[in-house]
Amino acid sequence: MKLGTKLIHPGNEVDEATGAVSAPIYQSVIFAQQGLDTPGKWEYTRSGNPTRAALEETVAALEGGEYGFAFASGMAAITAAFCLFSAGDHVLVARDIYGGTFRLVHRLLPRFGIQIELLDTVDLENVRRAIRPETRGLYLETPSNPLLKITDLREAVALAQQHNIITIADNTLMTPYLQRPLELGVDIVVHSATKYLSGHSDCLAGVVVTSSQRLANEIRFIQNSIGAVLAPHECWLIMRGIKTLKVRLEQQQATAGRIADWLSTRPEIRAVYYPGLTNHPGRELHLAQAEGAGGVLSFRLPDGESARRFIDGLRLPAIGSSLGAVESIVTLPTTMSHGALTEEMRQTLGISRDLVRLSVGIEDFEDLRDDLAAALQGCSGR
Amino acid sequence: MKLTTRIVRAGLCWDEKTGAISMPIYQTSTFRHPGLGKSTGYDYSRTINPTREVLEDCICQLEGGSRGLAFSSGMASIDALMRLFRPGDHLLVSDDLYGGTYRLFAKLWADYGLDFTFCDLTDPQGWQNSITGKTRAIFIETPTNPLMKIVDLAATTEAAKQRGLLVIVDNTFFTPYLQRPLDFGADIVVHSATKYIGGHNDVVAGLLVTADPDLGEKLAFIQNAAGAILGPQDCWLLLRGIKTLAVRLEWSQRTALRLARFLGKHPAVTGVYYPGLKDHPGHDLCKRQASGFGAMLSFEVKSSAMIGAILSRLRYISYAESLGGVETLITYPETQTHADIPEAVRRQLGISASLLRLSVGLEHYDDLKADLQQALT
Numbered sequence: 001m002k003l004g005t006k007l008i009h010p011g012n013e014v015d016e017a018t019g020a021v022s023a024p025i026y027q028s029v030i031f032a033q034q035g036l037d038t039p040g041k042w043e044y045t046r047s048g049n050p051t052r053a054a055l056e057e058t059v060a061a062l063e064g065g066e067y068g069f070a071f072a073s074g075m076a077a078i079t080a081a082f083c084l085f086s087a088g089d090h091v092l093v094a095r096d097i098y099g100g101t102f103r104l105v106h107r108l109l110p111r112f113g114i115q116i117e118l119l120d121t122v123d124l125e126n127v128r129r130a131i132r133p134e135t136r137g138l139y140l141e142t143p144s145n146p147l148l149k150i151t152d153l154r155e156a157v158a159l160a161q162q163h164n165i166i167t168i169a170d171n172t173l174m175t176p177y178l179q180r181p182l183e184l185g186v187d188i189v190v191h192s193a194t195k196y197l198s199g200h201s202d203c204l205a206g207v208v209v210t211s212s213q214r215l216a217n218e219i220r221f222i223q224n225s226i227g228a229v230l231a232p233h234e235c236w237l238i239m240r241g242i243k244t245l246k247v248r249l250e251q252q253q254a255t256a257g258r259i260a261d262w263l264s265t266r267p268e269i270r271a272v273y274y275p276g277l278t279n280h281p282g283r284e285l286h287l288a289q290a291e292g293a294g295g296v297l298s299f300r301l302p303d304g305e306s307a308r309r310f311i312d313g314l315r316l317p318a319i320g321s322s323l324g325a326v327e328s329i330v331t332l333p334t335t336m337s338h339g340a341l342t343e344e345m346r347q348t349l350g351i352s353r354d355l356v357r358l359s360v361g362i363e364d365f366e367d368l369r370d371d372l373a374a375a376l377q378g379c380s381g382r
Numbered sequence: 383m384k385l386t387t388r389i390v391r392a393g394l395c396w397d398e399k400t401g402a403i404s405m406p407i408y409q410t411s412t413f414r415h416p417g418l419g420k421s422t423g424y425d426y427s428r429t430i431n432p433t434r435e436v437l438e439d440c441i442c443q444l445e446g447g448s449r450g451l452a453f454s455s456g457m458a459s460i461d462a463l464m465r466l467f468r469p470g471d472h473l474l475v476s477d478d479l480y481g482g483t484y485r486l487f488a489k490l491w492a493d494y495g496l497d498f499t500f501c502d503l504t505d506p507q508g509w510q511n512s513i514t515g516k517t518r519a520i521f522i523e524t525p526t527n528p529l530m531k532i533v534d535l536a537a538t539t540e541a542a543k544q545r546g547l548l549v550i551v552d553n554t555f556f557t558p559y560l561q562r563p564l565d566f567g568a569d570i571v572v573h574s575a576t577k578y579i580g581g582h583n584d585v586v587a588g589l590l591v592t593a594d595p596d597l598g599e600k601l602a603f604i605q606n607a608a609g610a611i612l613g614p615q616d617c618w619l620l621l622r623g624i625k626t627l628a629v630r631l632e633w634s635q636r637t638a639l640r641l642a643r644f645l646g647k648h649p650a651v652t653g654v655y656y657p658g659l660k661d662h663p664g665h666d667l668c669k670r671q672a673s674g675f676g677a678m679l680s681f682e683v684k685s686s687a688m689i690g691a692i693l694s695r696l697r698y699i700s701y702a703e704s705l706g707g708v709e710t711l712i713t714y715p716e717t718q719t720h721a722d723i724p725e726a727v728r729r730q731l732g733i734s735a736s737l738l739r740l741s742v743g744l745e746h747y748d749d750l751k752a753d754l755q756q757a758l759t
Contacts, residue, residue, distance in 0.1 A: 002746035008709050009698050009745065021700060021709060022584040200622050202404035240582050240622075243708040247629040247744060316387070318395065318403055326390050326625045327403065362629055363391075364384035 003177055004246040010058040023054045025236045047224045051232040055239050062176040064183045065209040067216035069223050070235055074192025075100050076228035077206025081168050081190055083222045087113025091137040092130055094121040094151065096144035096349055103340035121151045124159060131163050141170040143286065146298045146333045146357040147350060148273045150282030153289050157185035177249050179290035182211055195324030199241040199248050205230050248326060248362055252295030255368065256360040260297050262369055268376050270300040295360045296323055304353030306379045307332065311356060313375035316368055323359030328368060331357040385559065386628040392440040393621045407618045408432045429606045433614040437621050444558040445571050447591035449598025451605050452617060456574025457482050458610035459588030463550060463570065465604045469495025472516040476503045478526035478731055485722040503533045510541060519548035525555050528680045528715045528739040529732055530655040532664025535566040535671050543567060559631050561672040564593045577706030581623035581630055585616045630744060634677035637750065638742040644751050645681045650758045655680040677742040678705060686735035689714060695757040698749060705741030710750055713739045
């Protein structure tokens, strides 16, 4: 079955009891037992809920995994994955990551004795050199946020497996429609389902998927113990969004490619970062592990002031801190998505005030291009 | 701004105070007045609710009208329309019609003194002979359900308006993304928003759009007085569905054409009804008045005895009522959508017991073709 079809038919789309083609929303906390000694399949929604289970099965199927878990937000999902580690464990984390992930690993986890080491995973030599006997995990994002840097998943997996290290990949930007890290050997995939999976900027959610039964048992235990679960209605909304993932992302990707090409011709733009561009570092590697360049791109204006004027001059994209939605969203990573990084870290990574990130929506390309052109004209100051 | 862009922006940042990208769901029945004789503009949700208002404005803009109204189902919106008329009034109605509309007219409103003549509106002369001194309106479906007949919107509307008739068009199958009846001079557009507009088969709803503001006001009065409104949650879900209307329909439409061609060549199939096929009687007309051929098609199999087996053998295509959603659905008009139309009338219209209707969704063509292939063989 093609993935586009699987989006519509993940296997659980029809309610057996009634034939309903939309999953029932089990807005229920408990599930009554027949008798004291005869518990049913469901007990308490924190531990398990039929609507959440439907979503969890769906994302697992799409990622080519066996076990899925849904959380109240992307950060809740990532936190749950990091709860696999214990005090004294050493975890290698790609330094080109979403600001919220940085904040978690940099300011929260070390308090509990987890040794976090941030490093550049584009060159896996860095990873090889950093591995110690206590190293338990390797956390990756590819393409990275916001500069779309590419990490070699297969090679990272090979290296990690040699040393019994758990690999975790944040697959938010690509979605399983374009990239399936589990199929490349990665142990755990995480998503901010808030982004492309939901697709409509109206639902905060996170998911974790794995094929390992051992890891799944641990994550299930973490999900139930900490309880940062996704509510039934939100689960249903994410499932609804997933059905149009392909048609949305195909359109977004096509438009993003055209916008990246167009921006590359503009004299005001100093650099464009998009895996679809022929001169993008790691482009070939990316296309060897993913099926498309996606719908997010970044670019540099001449300076911070131009970037500010440019963003203020846009009419169509909303200025906001998200991505992957049907409406285009523009972000200034320095103060928004990566505001939680230290200034030093931002400088190391090349995230400065001149850098603008654009999540391309499904608006018409010409309308977006005209809007970008008008904003560029307005910010040149002449 | 192109239609595809406008579709995406429905309800965007409506709440200025917070900048919320998604329209808030005003799950409220009432609104506090600031004082005696004062109002925020919102008094009671049956009359007006912000979430419903944004949906109504959205469909109004998409259809190019002056007033939009949302109802609890497609049938509720058509029912509201009937309240424009008086006992003794006569209406001409497309004969190839959704069974529920036929039932509402023939079994409910006929008892309240409205008179209906069902005629073939693809025959530009024929229907005009049915006009009497009491004829007030003409109700058109194009493409028709389930035989996909195409009615000439420009010519029919012009002729109808010359005779002083109100022109009502059910635009459910094509949606304003493909066809805008008001652009041709029609007075009212009606939708079962349950279908393509909602797009996910999880909301039952109806929408009306009028060209004339006064007519819009009359219908708003009916909506408030009779009260078959659409709730805020469902309005919000429709807004969410509308955002992907263009990308959904583009994909489904492409697949529908390929499936129509595939079915046309299949030995078990004796006929295919799809406006996109060159030999479909309304093909050229459809090209002129719409920007696509839609994602609905019907086909006849060799014998009605095959139907049961086909329906139970299909694995991904669900045998269900409705259409226009992300999942491909197959319907048997004989016992489902057109069961309320008398058998003799069905046969006369060309709806046989071996006719199946397909609503093509977002699955990949290869998978749908394989499913149909194994079910038909």
